[in-house]
Amino acid sequence: MTATAQNDRVNNITLQDYNASVVDTVNKSSEIMKRVVSRPERWNGRSFSTPIFTQNSQLGTSFKGTEPFDTSIDYQTKQLTWFPTGYAQPVGVSVVERSINATPSGVVDLYKSSYQYAQNSMITALGQIFYGTGNGNDFDGLGVIVDDGTLSSSYGGLTRSSNTTINGYVTAASAGKLTLALLATADDGATISGDMSETPNVMLSNQTTWSLYESLLTPTVSARYSPDGGFIDGSTAVKQSVSGGMTLNQGATSVTFRGKPLVRDQKCPSGSIFGLNENWYYFRSLKLEGLNLVATQEDVTNGAYESYKVSAFQFREPIMPVNQLSEVGIFVMYGQLYSTNPNRSFRVTGVTGV
Numbered sequence: 001m002t003a004t005a006q007n008d009r010v011n012n013i014t015l016q017d018y019n020a021s022v023v024d025t026v027n028k029s030s031e032i033m034k035r036v037v038s039r040p041e042r043w044n045g046r047s048f049s050t051p052i053f054t055q056n057s058q059l060g061t062s063f064k065g066t067e068p069f070d071t072s073i074d075y076q077t078k079q080l081t082w083f084p085t086g087y088a089q090p091v092g093v094s095v096v097e098r099s100i101n102a103t104p105s106g107v108v109d110l111y112k113s114s115y116q117y118a119q120n121s122m123i124t125a126l127g128q129i130f131y132g133t134g135n136g137n138d139f140d141g142l143g144v145i146v147d148d149g150t151l152s153s154s155y156g157g158l159t160r161s162s163n164t165t166i167n168g169y170v171t172a173a174s175a176g177k178l179t180l181a182l183l184a185t186a187d188d189g190a191t192i193s194g195d196m197s198e199t200p201n202v203m204l205s206n207q208t209t210w211s212l213y214e215s216l217l218t219p220t221v222s223a224r225y226s227p228d229g230g231f232i233d234g235s236t237a238v239k240q241s242v243s244g245g246m247t248l249n250q251g252a253t254s255v256t257f258r259g260k261p262l263v264r265d266q267k268c269p270s271g272s273i274f275g276l277n278e279n280w281y282y283f284r285s286l287k288l289e290g291l292n293l294v295a296t297q298e299d300v301t302n303g304a305y306e307s308y309k310v311s312a313f314q315f316r317e318p319i320m321p322v323n324q325l326s327e328v329g330i331f332v333m334y335g336q337l338y339s340t341n342p343n344r345s346f347r348v349t350g351v352t353g354v
Contacts, residue, residue: 018107024304027120030127031204031265032142035278036337037126040285040312043335048284049081050340054165078163080156084286085137086334087126091118093318095325109300115329116301119313122331123296123305127267130337142274145339146170146347155342169346173271176352178212183257183273183348190275190346200275200345203262209273209351210264214252216354271351277344285312285335292317294331 005011057074061067093114101110132141133151144152146168149160160167169189173182191199205213255262260275268274287293291314298305312335318327339345 020107021300021302022108022113022117023302024120027124027304028266029264030123030267030305031263032130032267033123033127035202036130036281037283037285037312037333040283040335043084043284043286047081047083048336048338049079051077051079052166052340054078054163078158080158080166080338080340082140082156082284082336082338084284084335085139086286086332087122087129087139089118089122089125089331090328091115091331092326092328095320095327098327112297112300116297116299119296119331120301120304122313122333124267126333127265131267131269139335139337141337142276142345142347143269145337145342146274146276146345147342156338166342168342171346171348172350173348173352176271176350178209178216178273178348178351178354180216180257183213186273186346186348187258187260187275190277190344192344197279198277198344199260200277201260202278203257203260203273203275204265204268205262205273206266206268206270207264209268209271210255210262212351212354213257213262213273214255217252217255271349273348273351275346275348277341280339280341280344281337282340283312283335283337285333288314288332288334291315291332 006014053076055076059070059072059074061069063069091114093111098110100106101108126139129138130141131143132138133143133147134140144155147155147160148167148170150170152160154160155166158166169186171182171186171189173179187200262273293311294313294315295311296305296313312333314332314334316330316332318329320327
């Protein structure tokens with residue numbers, strides 16, 4: 001039975017105690033945000049382009065003596081081009097409510113809490129966008145970057161069917177089954193040479209897929225039997241050392257494949273594993289006039305993103321409308337996420353079991 005309030009004899013003469021912070025039970029991990037926008041580069045100009053090679057020269061030939069060579073000019077490049085776009089998160093605070101909250105009876109700072117609420121909502125939304133396909137005014141996401149034409153026929157202004165070297169390696173799990181052989185095939189497909197800089201360095205999945213991969217490793221886990229365990233019953237004191245028995249351990253807190261960590265990100269699409277070579281990923285940020293660069297804060301909010309310092313956030317300082325007693329600020333992120341070499345990454349899709 002849930003405890004209920006006391007009677008009015010107590011309620012009418014006793015203050016209520018409050019937690020001095022707001023607990024966030026909604027937002028969860030956003031590893032993609034942490035990895036791609038924590039150190040943005042500066043945007044310059046109306047667009048950003050990179051020249052790429054999509055084929056080799058055909059002038060080379062075997063020879064024996066004095067055969068003439070083809071010395072025509074054979075140098076061919078193409079351009080991947082990206083344009084900036086943005087995401088905005090307004091936040092408003094009533095001047096009257098803020099004033100009431102600022103009295104000695106205020107517990108949680110309404111102003112700070114409102115802005116951190118908006119900030120965390122924005123981080124969550126962007127975490128989902130960065131796995132998307134760049135629809136509408138969205139930033140480009142891994143869905144369009146790590147693709148082979150399945151979700152998007154072009155990338156960076158180039159058609160994928162005629163420029164296959166810009167395609168990521170995409171493979172589906174047969175009958176929905178995740179296997180080590182499937183991951184090996186995907187990793188091989190995104191690995192260009194024996195140089196570790198030319199192979200994916202991190203993998204991302206949601207928790208369900210992460211646990212499926214963990215289960216693949218269970219048969220190969222070495223059992224460790226510890227003689228310093230023991231039976232714990234109600235008579236065991238808090239922090240009391242227990243000995244004379246055996247403790248069995250199971251489950252993993254981190255897993256890798258070929259030395260590459262598989263990281264849980266609850267924003268990652270269900271059934272997918274992304275393998276990224278982060279040497280080829282960038283976020284360019286356009287600093288907007290009149291806005292300030294800000295770091296995320298969590299001093300009156302607990303439970304989400306404490307360790308995420310997103311330095312690409314900008315903020316328009318609060319202003320008060322002429323016909324309303326409120327203050328309105330706006331969080332903004334403007335620029336573009338891109339990869340100059342998508343074929344160094346892979347995506348496994350359709351994973352439902354092992």
